[in-house]
Amino acid sequence: MGKNASTIRIEPWSEDDFDLLRAANAPELMDHLGGPETDEQLVLRHRRYVDLSADRTGRGRMFRIVCEADGRAAGTVGFWENTWNGRQVYETGWSVLPGFQGRGIATAGTLAAVEQARAARKHRFLHAFPSVDNGSSNAVCRKAGFTLVGECDFEYPPGQPLRSHDWRIDLGPF
Numbered sequence: 001m002g003k004n005a006s007t008i009r010i011e012p013w014s015e016d017d018f019d020l021l022r023a024a025n026a027p028e029l030m031d032h033l034g035g036p037e038t039d040e041q042l043v044l045r046h047r048r049y050v051d052l053s054a055d056r057t058g059r060g061r062m063f064r065i066v067c068e069a070d071g072r073a074a075g076t077v078g079f080w081e082n083t084w085n086g087r088q089v090y091e092t093g094w095s096v097l098p099g100f101q102g103r104g105i106a107t108a109g110t111l112a113a114v115e116q117a118r119a120a121r122k123h124r125f126l127h128a129f130p131s132v133d134n135g136s137s138n139a140v141c142r143k144a145g146f147t148l149v150g151e152c153d154f155e156y157p158p159g160q161p162l163r164s165h166d167w168r169i170d171l172g173p174f
Helices: 015-024 027-033 039-054 105-120 135-143
Strands: 008-012 060-067 073-084 087-096 125-128 147-155 161-170
Touching: 008 105, 015 039, 015 073, 039 060, 039 073, 060 087, 060 105, 073 105, 073 125, 087 105, 105 125, 105 135, 125 135, 135 161
Parallel strands: 087 125
Antiparallel strands: 008 060, 060 073, 073 087, 125 161, 147 161
8 A cells, every 4th residue: 555545444334335335336436347237236236235244154245445534435345255267265346436546445445355354264265356457456456465367257247248357365274
């Protein structure tokens, strides 16, 4: 994180976070993810996030990223189980609202999510799959200590192929 990095904390996703999800659905934030979702899709995603954060079986967690200075929600970050190349892994993703970008918040939030995934002690690897064209998200992976495995074809949203980078971080043996 650079000298402009804000101090953040992550808090488990809750029923009260739907407005944050709606704000993160802005066209400029969904450009590399197939575009904004419909209201119906957002309602379903919010329910998945709430359910995932209530789950205690190690399937993953979703969080809101909160700026310590003023308590405002700056974005989202989380990790969840996925099957990748025939193995169970965690996948991670994040979104930082436009007014908070450029301050190291995505990297700080991702590092906090990495620690949560590591603490779950369930899967050895955490992957991120940003579009090859998403310079900002690829930079977050680099700054957060992920290793670039290579390019891959990834589906997001489901049914829509996306040329991505496969970034991976080792959560350590357990």
